[in-house]
Amino acid sequence: MGTNMIRREAIKKILEAGVQAPSGSNSQPWQFHFEGNDTVAVRMLPELDHPVLNVRAWGTLFATGALLENILIAAAYEGWKISIVLFPKADDRNLVARISFIAEHEANADGGTKELYEAIFKRATNRKPYGMEKIDGVIRERLLAAPSEAGIYDIALKLVDDRGQIETVARAVSVNELVMFRNKRLHELFMQELVWTEAEEHERQSGLYLKTMELKPQQERALKLFRSWKTLNIMNKLVGAARMIASDNAKVYAACSFYGAILCGTEDVDIVHAGQVTERAWLAATAMGLSFHLQTGVNFLAARLETPEGGKIFTVQEAELIRGAYETVRNIFQAGDRFVPVVFRIGRGGEPSARSSRKPPIMV
Numbered sequence: 001m002g003t004n005m006i007r008r009e010a011i012k013k014i015l016e017a018g019v020q021a022p023s024g025s026n027s028q029p030w031q032f033h034f035e036g037n038d039t040v041a042v043r044m045l046p047e048l049d050h051p052v053l054n055v056r057a058w059g060t061l062f063a064t065g066a067l068l069e070n071i072l073i074a075a076a077y078e079g080w081k082i083s084i085v086l087f088p089k090a091d092d093r094n095l096v097a098r099i100s101f102i103a104e105h106e107a108n109a110d111g112g113t114k115e116l117y118e119a120i121f122k123r124a125t126n127r128k129p130y131g132m133e134k135i136d137g138v139i140r141e142r143l144l145a146a147p148s149e150a151g152i153y154d155i156a157l158k159l160v161d162d163r164g165q166i167e168t169v170a171r172a173v174s175v176n177e178l179v180m181f182r183n184k185r186l187h188e189l190f191m192q193e194l195v196w197t198e199a200e201e202h203e204r205q206s207g208l209y210l211k212t213m214e215l216k217p218q219q220e221r222a223l224k225l226f227r228s229w230k231t232l233n234i235m236n237k238l239v240g241a242a243r244m245i246a247s248d249n250a251k252v253y254a255a256c257s258f259y260g261a262i263l264c265g266t267e268d269v270d271i272v273h274a275g276q277v278t279e280r281a282w283l284a285a286t287a288m289g290l291s292f293h294l295q296t297g298v299n300f301l302a303a304r305l306e307t308p309e310g311g312k313i314f315t316v317q318e319a320e321l322i323r324g325a326y327e328t329v330r331n332i333f334q335a336g337d338r339f340v341p342v343v344f345r346i347g348r349g350g351e352p353s354a355r356s357s358r359k360p361p362i363m364v
């Protein structure tokens with residue numbers, strides 16, 4: 001193998017770590033282009049993300065931020081000096097980053113970098129109920145240090161651990177399901193994203209794999225019935241099915257030690273930074289043996305309401321529920337005039353029952 005080939009193989013290995021990042025319904029909305037031997041362009045593919053939730057491609061930008069954070073950590077671990085320029089071309093928004101692999105030096109990663117690198121492959125969404133004990137001291141401080149560890153100072157990460165506040169956020173977050181199981185369009189999109197069997201998961205390597213939803217057997221059976229909008233609609237009228245699902249979920253969401261939130265601006269670069277900081281916090285949590293569950297439904301639905309299509313998608317009552325829930329989240333985290341793209345819950349939840357698959361990095 002020539003040196004260029006060796007270099008490409010090394011870069012591919014770093015990108016492999018990159019694509020382990022979380023993305024909305026595991027959409028993996030990114031693509032890579034070699035520009036010469038030492039530069040890789042990272043393009044986002046917003047059309048792969050949820051057409052209603054992905055307001056202004058924020059979900060895609062956030063996921064791409066998480067991808068870049070993994071790449072920075074993996075490069076440090078593999079002994080590469082790299083530089084990342086965000087949005088290098090003013091007229092090409094989908095070109096999110098250009099990464100230059102500047103020099104290879106001795107791989108002598110410190111213990112902290114090794115720990116984070118290993119966490120990239122261990123990290124997963126855990127939708128189980130977690131223990132509710134208070135976790136304080138070093139662990140809390142390390143989670144709060146995520147922005148400064150990522151070297152990003154225009155993003156705030158906040159945590160709450162008061163039981164009342166956790167329960168309030170959990171109820172607000174569950175408004176996502178309340179609306180999703182009442183709204184025909186959202187229901188249809190959710191059902192398209194669900195992956196029902198292990199075989200389908202292996203084939204698609206994207207989407208929301210049922211086994212990662214951590215449902216009880218009777219909930220799984222109900223979800224199968226509710227694939228049909230007609231059935232769900234009748235059950236909503238007869239027994240308030242959506243209300244029951246949301247209320248069950250709120251109990252699971254409240255089972256945690258912390259709720260966290262990211263506060264940021266609404267420029268593209270802010271959302272990429274928010275993804276980077278969240279990934280840092282998630283990897284730190286993983287390295288400390290904690291479970292993590294990112295939640296964005298209510299936040300992105302609230303943003304969708306502010307766009308011209310918003311008024312067409314939701315009923316007046318749904319719009320009120322979404323606005324109220326997002327306001328609650330903003331108040332609890334004292335967001336002021338800042339945007340809250342995501343909240344997340346953290347705690348001791350053990351191992352998730354299943355993990356989602358990944359496609360290899362797509363090189364074009």
Ligand SMILES: Cc1cc2nc3c(=O)[nH]c(=O)nc-3n(C[C@H](O)[C@H](O)[C@H](O)COP(=O)(O)O)c2cc1C
Pocket residue numbers: 020021022023024025026027058059060062063123124125126127207208293294295296297355356
């Ligand atoms: C922008 C974004 C939004 C997400 N929103 C949610 C959410 O609202 N609820 C949820 O359970 N998971 C959410 N996730 C987690 C993804 O579903 C998850 O990362 C993906 O399915 C891959 O699984 P993994 O995290 O276990 O690797 C979100 C992830 C991203 C990046």
